[in-house]
Amino acid sequence: MATIDDVAKAAGVSKGTVSSVFSKKRPISRPVTERVLEVAKGLGYYPSHVARSLAIKKTMIAGLKMPISKDSVMSGFEIQMINGVIREFSKQGYRLLLDTLPEHDDQTQFSIDPVDGVIMLNPRKQDPRIERYNQMGIPLVLIGRPDPIEEKISYVDNDNRHLSLQVGQYLINHGHTAILFLNSSADMTVAIDREHGLAEAFKQSGRSYDRVHVMNYSRRKHSNPTDYGYVSLKSIYEPNRFTAIITDTDRVALGVMRAARELGLDIPGELSLIALSNDATLAQEMTPALTSVELSAEMLGTEAAKILVEKMKDVDIVEQKIIEAKLVIRDSCRLL
Amino acid sequence: MATIDDVAKAAGVSKGTVSSVFSKKRPISRPVTERVLEVAKGLGYYPSHVARSLAIKKTMIAGLKMPISKDSVMSGFEIQMINGVIREFSKQGYRLLLDTLPEHDDQTQFSIDPVDGVIMLNPRKQDPRIERYNQMGIPLVLIGRPDPIEEKISYVDNDNRHLSLQVGQYLINHGHTAILFLNSSADMTVAIDREHGLAEAFKQSGRSYDRVHVMNYSRRKHSNPTDYGYVSLKSIYEPNRFTAIITDTDRVALGVMRAARELGLDIPGELSLIALSNDATLAQEMTPALTSVELSAEMLGTEAAKILVEKMKDVDIVEQKIIEAKLVIRDSCRLL
DNA sequence: GAAAATCATTAAACCGGTTTAATGATTTTC
DNA sequence: GAAAATCATTAAACCGGTTTAATGATTTTC
The missing domain is CATH 1.10.260.40 (lambda repressor-like DNA-binding domains)
Structure with missing residues (x-):
C-alpha cells in the first residue's frame, strides 16, 4: 500500500x-x-482512516452495543429499532459499528473502541459498562432505562407499565375481566413491567385480578412466537374461562387466531384479542384486523441516535425520553 | 484520558x-x-483501539456496505441476510461496520476504512468499488453477483432464474398456464432474472406464455407489499382469467389471500398461490399454509461472512457460491 | 524600490500504540 | 566461581496521518 x-x-x-x-x-x-x-x-x-482517526481523535462512527443470543432470532422490535438507529446515523453522516460480542470481565481486554459515541441496548442492572464509558469519555445513550436510574445518564425508553395499564383499562371498560395474558419471556424486564401495568389497571378499577391468567413465552417450550400463541390457546382453552386474550406481539396473536379458528371460536364474537406490539406489522393484515399497541420501535432508535449525535457535539448534554405507545383500535375486540 | x-x-x-x-x-x-x-x-x-490498529494493521472489524433508501424499509430478505452476516462474524470474534452512506465520486473522499475485509451488497454493473477495494488490498466478498462476472471475485448469490424456472415447471405440471405474476420492482435484477426463469419454463414445456401476466411492485402505487398483493388482485381479477398467482414474497401473498377472501375465491380451490420467498416466515401461519420458495437469506449472509473470514486469513482465496433455494410444498396450490 | 504584508509550503512534533535490537540482571553450566 | 545461557525490561524506531511554527517566495504598500 x-x-x-x-x-x-x-x-x-x-x-x-x-x-x-x-x-x-x-x-x-x-x-x-x-x-x-x-x-x-x-x-x-x-x-488511512485509522491513522487519520488517531490524529484527529474522531472517527465518524457510532457504536451500537447489542447482545445477540445464539439460539434466538432478533425480534421484530429489535429489528425496527436498529433500523431507526441506522437511518438516523446514516442521515447524519455517521457509520455504525455493530458490536454483538459478549463482554469479558478481564481488565486487559477492554479498549477504547474506534467510535465517537455509543448506543447501548437493554442495560443490565448496575451495568458496569456505563461507568466504563464515562471513564473513557465516550458519550453514551441507552435504549431501555438504567437500573438504578441516574440523572446524568441519557436514555430513551418505552413505558411498558403504562402501556399495559392502558390496555387493561380498555379491556375492563369493555367488560373483560377474565383475561389470558400471553406475556413475553419471564426474564425480560418488559414482561415484568407489563404484568405490573395490567395488575394496576385492575387495582384502579377495583376489579378482581383472579380471573387473569398470565403465561410466559419460553424458548424451550415454543418453537416460535406464533406457535406460542397457537399452542397456548389450544392447551388452556375451556368454554367461558376467558373473554379476552392479550398477546405480547402480533405474531403471537396470529397463532391465537389460528387456534381460535380451529376451535370454532369467533373473534371478536366469542373472544376479544389485543396485542401489545405490532412489530411485524401484521395487525392490519389479519382478518379481523388486530387491535394492537404501536410501540414505535423505529422511533426509539432514531431518537436515541439523535440524542447521541447531540452528545457527540457536547458531552454534557443529558436527555431522557419516553416514547409514547399508542393503542390502535381495530376490529378484534368487542364490548361485552 | x-x-x-x-x-x-x-x-x-x-x-x-x-x-x-x-x-x-x-x-x-x-x-x-x-x-x-x-x-x-x-x-x-x-x-486505544485506533492506535493499536494503526500499529498492528488489523482491526477485527468487518465492513458491510449496504445501500439504504430514504423512503423504503429494509426488506425481510435483507434483514435475514444481515442477521446471518452478524451472527457469523460475532461467532468468529469480528464486529461489523455497517456502512450505509452513499458513495461520493470525489477522489479525495475515499479512504481505507478501519476494517479487515468487506462484504458488499448488490454490486452495480461495472461497480468501480470492486477495483478500489482490490487496490486497497482489502478482501472483498459480494452478495449478489458481479457484472461482468470475473473469476477473481468472490461472491455468494441465489440463482433467481433457476428458482422461478422450478416454480414455473411446478405450476405447468399442475396444469396452470394462466398465471398472474406479482413480481418485485422492475428495476431490480432479481425481478428480471425471475421473469426470465418463468418464461424459460414455458419455453421448455412448449406452452404458450400468452396467458401469463406480469406486474411489478412500485413504491408509488403500493403503500406496502401486502397492499400490492391486495390491490393487484382486486383490480385485475376477472373470472377464469388466471388459475394461479405467483407472488414475490409471503407478505404479498397475504394481501392476495385477503383479496381472494373478499372476492369469494377459494384458495387453492379456485386459485392456486405460490410465493417466491418466505422472508417474513408467514407462509406456515397462513390458512391455507402457503406453498413457497425458501431462499435461505440468512445462509447467504453466513456464507458470505465465512468466505470473508477465510479471505482475511489469505487474500488469495476465491470462492463463488450459489445458495440453493428450495420449493416447499404446502397447501395453497392444487392440481388442475 | 525597499519594507511590510500576504501566501504557499515545509520540518518537526504529535496522536497512542507495537516491535526490534540492545542491555543489564539472574540463573545455569561445568 | 568464571563463562555461557537465559530472562526481563527498555530505548528507539515505526505504523500513517495532522498540525503548529517557521521559512522562503511573492505581492502589496507608499
Whole structure:
C-alpha cells in the first residue's frame, strides 16, 4: 500500500501538503493539488482512516452495543429499532459499528473502541459498562432505562407499565375481566413491567385480578412466537374461562387466531384479542384486523441516535425520553 | 484520558512493558504485571483501539456496505441476510461496520476504512468499488453477483432464474398456464432474472406464455407489499382469467389471500398461490399454509461472512457460491 | 524600490500504540 | 566461581496521518 510519504516523495512535496490536498483543511495551489492527485491516483493511494482517526481523535462512527443470543432470532422490535438507529446515523453522516460480542470481565481486554459515541441496548442492572464509558469519555445513550436510574445518564425508553395499564383499562371498560395474558419471556424486564401495568389497571378499577391468567413465552417450550400463541390457546382453552386474550406481539396473536379458528371460536364474537406490539406489522393484515399497541420501535432508535449525535457535539448534554405507545383500535375486540 | 505513557511513568516502567501487559504478547513478571494493572485502574486507562490498529494493521472489524433508501424499509430478505452476516462474524470474534452512506465520486473522499475485509451488497454493473477495494488490498466478498462476472471475485448469490424456472415447471405440471405474476420492482435484477426463469419454463414445456401476466411492485402505487398483493388482485381479477398467482414474497401473498377472501375465491380451490420467498416466515401461519420458495437469506449472509473470514486469513482465496433455494410444498396450490 | 504584508509550503512534533535490537540482571553450566 | 545461557525490561524506531511554527517566495504598500 502506498502511504502519504510515498505520494509526497513522488510528487516532490511535503507530507503536510499531501495531507492538506486530501483533507482540504488548508488551501493548496491549483497546480500542486493537481500534481498530488495525479501521483496519488498513479500509486493507488488512499488515506488511512485509522491513522487519520488517531490524529484527529474522531472517527465518524457510532457504536451500537447489542447482545445477540445464539439460539434466538432478533425480534421484530429489535429489528425496527436498529433500523431507526441506522437511518438516523446514516442521515447524519455517521457509520455504525455493530458490536454483538459478549463482554469479558478481564481488565486487559477492554479498549477504547474506534467510535465517537455509543448506543447501548437493554442495560443490565448496575451495568458496569456505563461507568466504563464515562471513564473513557465516550458519550453514551441507552435504549431501555438504567437500573438504578441516574440523572446524568441519557436514555430513551418505552413505558411498558403504562402501556399495559392502558390496555387493561380498555379491556375492563369493555367488560373483560377474565383475561389470558400471553406475556413475553419471564426474564425480560418488559414482561415484568407489563404484568405490573395490567395488575394496576385492575387495582384502579377495583376489579378482581383472579380471573387473569398470565403465561410466559419460553424458548424451550415454543418453537416460535406464533406457535406460542397457537399452542397456548389450544392447551388452556375451556368454554367461558376467558373473554379476552392479550398477546405480547402480533405474531403471537396470529397463532391465537389460528387456534381460535380451529376451535370454532369467533373473534371478536366469542373472544376479544389485543396485542401489545405490532412489530411485524401484521395487525392490519389479519382478518379481523388486530387491535394492537404501536410501540414505535423505529422511533426509539432514531431518537436515541439523535440524542447521541447531540452528545457527540457536547458531552454534557443529558436527555431522557419516553416514547409514547399508542393503542390502535381495530376490529378484534368487542364490548361485552 | 490516560495514555500508555501516563501508565508507564506512574508505574515506573517503559511503555513497551505496559503494552506487553495488556497485549500479553510477551511475558511480563507477575509483580510488574500487577503493579501496572493497579496503576492503570487507578488512572482509568484503557488502550486505544485506533492506535493499536494503526500499529498492528488489523482491526477485527468487518465492513458491510449496504445501500439504504430514504423512503423504503429494509426488506425481510435483507434483514435475514444481515442477521446471518452478524451472527457469523460475532461467532468468529469480528464486529461489523455497517456502512450505509452513499458513495461520493470525489477522489479525495475515499479512504481505507478501519476494517479487515468487506462484504458488499448488490454490486452495480461495472461497480468501480470492486477495483478500489482490490487496490486497497482489502478482501472483498459480494452478495449478489458481479457484472461482468470475473473469476477473481468472490461472491455468494441465489440463482433467481433457476428458482422461478422450478416454480414455473411446478405450476405447468399442475396444469396452470394462466398465471398472474406479482413480481418485485422492475428495476431490480432479481425481478428480471425471475421473469426470465418463468418464461424459460414455458419455453421448455412448449406452452404458450400468452396467458401469463406480469406486474411489478412500485413504491408509488403500493403503500406496502401486502397492499400490492391486495390491490393487484382486486383490480385485475376477472373470472377464469388466471388459475394461479405467483407472488414475490409471503407478505404479498397475504394481501392476495385477503383479496381472494373478499372476492369469494377459494384458495387453492379456485386459485392456486405460490410465493417466491418466505422472508417474513408467514407462509406456515397462513390458512391455507402457503406453498413457497425458501431462499435461505440468512445462509447467504453466513456464507458470505465465512468466505470473508477465510479471505482475511489469505487474500488469495476465491470462492463463488450459489445458495440453493428450495420449493416447499404446502397447501395453497392444487392440481388442475 | 525597499519594507511590510500576504501566501504557499515545509520540518518537526504529535496522536497512542507495537516491535526490534540492545542491555543489564539472574540463573545455569561445568 | 568464571563463562555461557537465559530472562526481563527498555530505548528507539515505526505504523500513517495532522498540525503548529517557521521559512522562503511573492505581492502589496507608499
